[in-house]
Amino acid sequence: MELSHVSTCARFHHIHPCPTPLSFPIFPRVSTTTSSSGRGSQRSSAAAGTPALIDIPCNDAQKSGAVDAQRRHSKPYLARKDAILQVQQSPHLDSALQRLGGVLKVQDLNVILRNFGQQSRWQDLFQLFDWMQQHNKISASSYSSYIKFMGTSLNPAKALEIYNNIPDELTKTNVFICNSVLRCLVRNGKFDSSMQLFRKMKHNGLIPDAITYSTLLAGCMKVKDGYSKALDLVQELNHNGLQMDSVMYGTLLAVCASNNQCEEAQSYFNQMKDEGHSPNIYHYSSLLNAYASGGNYKKAEELVQDMKSSGLVPNKVMLTTQLKVYVRGCLFEKSRDLLVELDTLGFAKDEMPYCLLMDGLAKVGRIDEARSVFDEMKGKCVKPGGYSYSIMISSFCRGGLFEEAKELAAEFEAKCDKYDVAICNAILCAYCRAGEMESVMRTMRKMDELAISPDYNTFHILIKFFCKEKLYMLAYQTMEDMHRKGHQPAEELCSSLIYHLGKIKAHSEAFSAYSMLKYSKRTMCKAFHEKILHILIAGKFLKDAYVVVKDNAKFISPAAIKKFAKSFVKLGNINLINDVLKVIHASGNKIDQHNQLSSASQRLFQMAVSRYIAQPEKKDLLLQLLQWMPGQGYVVDSSTRNLILQNAHLFGRQLIAEILSKQHMMSKALKSH
DNA sequence: GGTTGCTTCA
Numbered sequence: 001m002e003l004s005h006v007s008t009c010a011r012f013h014h015i016h017p018c019p020t021p022l023s024f025p026i027f028p029r030v031s032t033t034t035s036s037s038g039r040g041s042q043r044s045s046a047a048a049g050t051p052a053l054i055d056i057p058c059n060d061a062q063k064s065g066a067v068d069a070q071r072r073h074s075k076p077y078l079a080r081k082d083a084i085l086q087v088q089q090s091p092h093l094d095s096a097l098q099r100l101g102g103v104l105k106v107q108d109l110n111v112i113l114r115n116f117g118q119q120s121r122w123q124d125l126f127q128l129f130d131w132m133q134q135h136n137k138i139s140a141s142s143y144s145s146y147i148k149f150m151g152t153s154l155n156p157a158k159a160l161e162i163y164n165n166i167p168d169e170l171t172k173t174n175v176f177i178c179n180s181v182l183r184c185l186v187r188n189g190k191f192d193s194s195m196q197l198f199r200k201m202k203h204n205g206l207i208p209d210a211i212t213y214s215t216l217l218a219g220c221m222k223v224k225d226g227y228s229k230a231l232d233l234v235q236e237l238n239h240n241g242l243q244m245d246s247v248m249y250g251t252l253l254a255v256c257a258s259n260n261q262c263e264e265a266q267s268y269f270n271q272m273k274d275e276g277h278s279p280n281i282y283h284y285s286s287l288l289n290a291y292a293s294g295g296n297y298k299k300a301e302e303l304v305q306d307m308k309s310s311g312l313v314p315n316k317v318m319l320t321t322q323l324k325v326y327v328r329g330c331l332f333e334k335s336r337d338l339l340v341e342l343d344t345l346g347f348a349k350d351e352m353p354y355c356l357l358m359d360g361l362a363k364v365g366r367i368d369e370a371r372s373v374f375d376e377m378k379g380k381c382v383k384p385g386g387y388s389y390s391i392m393i394s395s396f397c398r399g400g401l402f403e404e405a406k407e408l409a410a411e412f413e414a415k416c417d418k419y420d421v422a423i424c425n426a427i428l429c430a431y432c433r434a435g436e437m438e439s440v441m442r443t444m445r446k447m448d449e450l451a452i453s454p455d456y457n458t459f460h461i462l463i464k465f466f467c468k469e470k471l472y473m474l475a476y477q478t479m480e481d482m483h484r485k486g487h488q489p490a491e492e493l494c495s496s497l498i499y500h501l502g503k504i505k506a507h508s509e510a511f512s513a514y515s516m517l518k519y520s521k522r523t524m525c526k527a528f529h530e531k532i533l534h535i536l537i538a539g540k541f542l543k544d545a546y547v548v549v550k551d552n553a554k555f556i557s558p559a560a561i562k563k564f565a566k567s568f569v570k571l572g573n574i575n576l577i578n579d580v581l582k583v584i585h586a587s588g589n590k591i592d593q594h595n596q597l598s599s600a601s602q603r604l605f606q607m608a609v610s611r612y613i614a615q616p617e618k619k620d621l622l623l624q625l626l627q628w629m630p631g632q633g634y635v636v637d638s639s640t641r642n643l644i645l646q647n648a649h650l651f652g653r654q655l656i657a658e659i660l661s662k663q664h665m666m667s668k669a670l671k672s673h
Numbered sequence: 674g675g676t677t678g679c680t681t682c683a
Contacts, residue, residue: 107674141675148676176676183677214678221679250679257680285680292681320681355682390683422683 080108087112093124097131106132106139113142117149125149144176151184159184173205179212186219194219195229210245213237217251227259246277253286257293265290281312288321295329316347323353327360332369335360343380351377351388358388362395370395386418390426397429405430409439419450425457432465440465456487463493472500476509479516488520489513495528498535507539514548526555533560542572546580553587561587562600569607574618577608578625585632602637605629609640616650623651626659630666 083100090096104112109132116125129146132138143166150159163181166172178201185194198216202208217233220226230252234244244252249272256265269287273279284307291300304314304322314322319342326335335357342348354377361370374392378384389412396405409430412423424447431439440462447454454462459482466475475497479489494517501510514532517524529552536545542564549556549564561584568580581604605625612622626644629635636644641660648656 110674139674144676174675179676179678186678209676211677215676216678218678245678247678252679254679280679282679287680289680315680317680322681324681352682359682387682394683420683426683 076103079103080105084108084111088115093127097128101131101135101137104137106137106142109137110139110141110145114145117145117152120153122149122153125153140171140174140177143171144174144180147177147180147184151180151187154188156184156188156190169204173201173207175206175209175212178206178208179215182212183215186215189222191219191223191229208237208240210237210242210248213242214245214248214251217248217255220255221251221258226255227261227264230255244272244275246272246280246283249277250280250282250286253283253290257286257290260290260293262290262294262296279307279310281307281315281318284312285318285321288318288325292321292325292328295325297325297329297331297334300325316342316345319345319347320353320356324356327356330360330364332357332361332366348380349382351382351384354382355387355391358395359391362391362398365399367395367399367401385416386412386420386423389416390423393426393430397426397433402430402433406434406436406439419446419452421447421452421455421458424452425455425461428458428461428465432461432468435469437469454481454485456482459485459487460490460493463489463497467493467497467500470500472497472504473506473509476501476506476513479513483516483520489517491517491523491525491528495525495531498528498532502531502535502538505539507535507541510535510539511541511544530556530560533564537564537567540567540571542568543576546572546576546583549580549587550583553583565604566607569604569611574611574615575621577611578621578628581608581625582628601634602640605634605636606640606643609636609643613643613647613650616647619651623655623659626656626663630663633666633670635663635667635670636660 080103083103087093087096087100087104109128113125113128113132116122116128125146129142132142143162147159147162150156150162159181163172163177166177171177178198182194182198185191185197194216198206198208198212206212213233213236217230220230220233223229234252237244249268252268253265256262256268265287269279269283272283284303288300288303291297291303300322304318307314307318319338323335323338323342326332326338339348339353339357342353348354354373358370358373361367361373370392374384374388377388389408393405393408393412396402396408409427412427424443428440428443431443444462447458459478463475463478463482466472466478479494479497482489494513498510498513501507501513511532514528517528529548533545533548533556536542536548545564546568549561553561565580565584569577572580608625609622612618612625626636641663644651644656644660
């Protein structure tokens with residue numbers, strides 16, 4: 001079935017195939033020149049001061065200097081350096097390693113490893129690391145670099161595999177390696193796993209450093225409850241005698257912003273300044289982003305002024321964030337003005353600022369204006385990508401413009417080939433709302449091919465659609481998938497599916513859907529238990545019905561309980577009949593609500609007794625029942641008594657006589673009362 | 674001899 005197919009696809013298979021670079025430079029690139037950050041240059045100058053073998057730029061201007069340097073070095077050193085260059089440039093890594101591997105030391109191989117990683121040559125990286133492992137030319141640094149690149153190449157499963165297979169326990173708690181693994185998980189959205197692993201690492205002897213905490217803090221940004229998790233981490237790092245630095249404050253501000261903790265962001269910003277860190281553009285834009293969540297444009301404008309007077313110039317992100325503030329505050333005129341300003345500064349070359357505005361307009365129902373921003377963006381030759389399409393498709397869906405949504409989805413499919421789960425959800429939603437079954441199935445196949453894991457929304461969209469199309473079993477299977485993937489379906493959806501499953505007599509599926517909801521953490525409407533009870537009784541799933549009654553008797557009406565009791569005593573497992581009667585009695589639902597001697601309750605006991613008589617080997621159960629009854633104020637009626645007496649030889653005449661006389665006395669007492 | 678964290682969108 002398509003569905004299980006979709007849901008079983010593992011995102012970890014998602015290796016970005018590395019195209020062999022056709023235009024691979026003849027001279028090796030200087031790895032650090034790709035980074036414009038101060039840190040990159042720091043690193044390169046530090047490295048240049050040591051005899052370590054790093055990539056040497058080979059442009060003409062530097063050639064003569066390089067020759068001078070070469071004269072000062074020993075022969076083996078030059079041979080190694082040459083070997084590094086050759087391996088890096090060789091189109092045949094295998095043979096190059098075969099030829100030159102013997103000359104290269106572990107640190108030389110690490111240089112090559114990092115070079116491959118920086119150039120995103122994942123296939124070569126993989127091959128080299130493999131070779132290093134096989135030839136036992138590997139160090140802790142090799143692991144930390146390699147795992148780091150597994151993070152950037154979006155392959156956390158591989159990184160974990162490498163980490164777990166490190167043979168030496170001590171190496172496994174090397175803080176650099178641990179930091180790399182944790183970063184890899186965080187970057188790939190696996191914050192919970194990273195925290196779990198972090199605990200394990202500490203247990204095994206890791207002494208975390210500031211970088212460790214900084215890495216984990218960054219993971220708090222996109223998880224629910226991220227703010228309190230961040231606070232826990234800050235507390236822990238302080239407890240370990242570590243201090244927050246400027247970058248950590250930047251991360252913490254970003255966490256505040258994404259968790260709508262506007263005032264906290266402001267107070268950390270001040271605290272940071274008090275501790276002598278001067279805020280940079282990151283700190284300002286994170287705080288600005290925090291103001292956006294409250295639509296606090298006055299404070300935002302003050303902050304931008306403050307930043308300008310401190311000598312910082314607002315960059316693209318800063319201004320875009322300011323646009324977000326205006327949009328969130330529904331100040332669409334100001335938003336438009338700022339968009340013009342961004343455009344003039346050359347900061348509106350990608351879809352982002354347009355997306356912000358479109359999204360804000362669409363969310364307040366101004367779909368026509370959102371559409372015209374979208375068209376304006378296209379007119380300016382800004383290439384729309386998944387974000388803008390998904391905003392527009394979703395808002396058309398929300399606004400009931402299903403045909404237009406469908407057309408836009410098709411347009412995206414025709415024009416773009418970059419898919420992720422969000423755009424897929426938008427497309428699915430459009431096709432579902434337009435009732436295009438073929439296109440829905442095609443999109444699911446596409447997700448499967450592209451190894452895009454369905455998320456909570458995907459499942460919801462599909463289940464709703466399948467219900468609408470009356471494909472209830474398919475809807476049920478999708479819900480099963482959803483549950484297996486750890487998502488909890490919303491109650492209304494579950495409830496409606498259960499209702500329909502009951503209607504088509506898929507009783508056991510209905511119960512299974514009920515159980516998924518029940519054992520999830522979501523709250524469940526009280527009436528739900530009674531609903532499923534009726535379905536289970538109809539399907540003769542009386543044992544399951546018994547469990548439902550036992551656990552939820554207080555939420556179920558007396559009428560439904562009575563119906564259940566009748567069905568169970570008549571058709572349920574004979575060994576459980578007494579238990580069922582006791583549970584119903586104990587729940588406060590007297591076997592007959594108003595009168596223990598009512599005919600309804602007597603019919604129930606009669607039915608139980610006749611079942612026991614039909615199976616004499618269950619005589620102990622009958623005796624237990626008869627002995628239990630008078631204590632609770634129940635007695636058998638005369639016809640049942642006669643029935644028992646007729647079969648008394650099966651149970652022991654003496655005993656039966658004693659029990660029945662006890663019941664008889666009870667009956668007289670009740671009547672006189 | 675090696676690690677690292679921060680800002681905008683669905």
